Amino acid sequence: MDINTHEQIDRALCGEPVAVVAGSSEVRLTCSPNMAADASGLVHGGFIFGMADYAAMLAVNHPNVVLAGAESRFLKPSKVGDVLIAKAQEQEKDGRKHIVKVEVFCNEDKVFSATFTCFVTKEHVLTGA
Structure with missing residues (x-):
């Protein structure tokens, strides 16, 4: 399982890679209290989106992969303590x-x-910035 992208990502917030092979990946995330949006333990959707984005980046698995767009749907709520698999x-x-x-x-x-639209750029997007 060679990972060639997003090497410094905080896996506590975006998930832990379980499998990475050409064209696919699987990521596991345990929803922690710092992800809660309110006292009920509802997890903020941004963490779930971030996990899914990370899984998409790993499926492409190139050092210069970037997200260009996404079409997404939240189907059910998640709460603190849930273990999610992307x-x-x-x-x-x-x-x-x-x-x-x-x-x-x-x-x-x-x-x-x-559905994520990803691009592999010729050089890192911050090169020359």
């Missing part, structure tokens, strides 16, 4: 453009689904 699968590759579908599950329940 499953990413590349659907299409056209040159530097990659379309990756990601589904996030809590046990058997699908809680999030998205």
Whole structure:
């Protein structure tokens, strides 16, 4: 499981890679109290989106992969203590453009689904910035 992208990401916030192979990945995230949006323990959707984004980046697994766009749906709420699994699968590759579908599950329940448009840039996006 060679990981070639997002090496310094905080895995406590974006998930721990479980599997990374060409064109797909699986990431596990345990929802922690610092992700809660309110006293009920509802997890802020940004953490779930971040996990799914990370899974998409790992499916492409290139040092210069960046997110260009996403179409996403939150299907069920998540709460502190939930263990989420994101499953990413590349659907299409056209040159530097990659379309990756990601589904996030809590046990058997699908809680999030998205299609990410990713690009592999010729050089790091911050080169020369």
